Amino acid sequence: MDPLKAAAATLFCVALFWLVLRLTQRLMAMAIAAGHAEEQRRAEAEALAEPADQAAGAVP
8 A cells, every 4th residue: 555545544544533532522521411410400309399298297
C-alpha cells in the first residue's frame, strides 16, 4: 500500500475514533444528568407526599 494512502487511512480512523469517543461521552453525560433529574423529581414527590401521609395517620 502506498504510504500516503496508509497515512490518510490512519488519520481517518483516528478522527472517526475521536468522534465516536466524544459522542459516547456526551451520551453518558446526558444519561447521568437525566438520572439525577429523575432522582430529584422523585425526592420532591416524596417530600410533597409526606405531609399527606402524616395527616392521614400513616405509619412509615
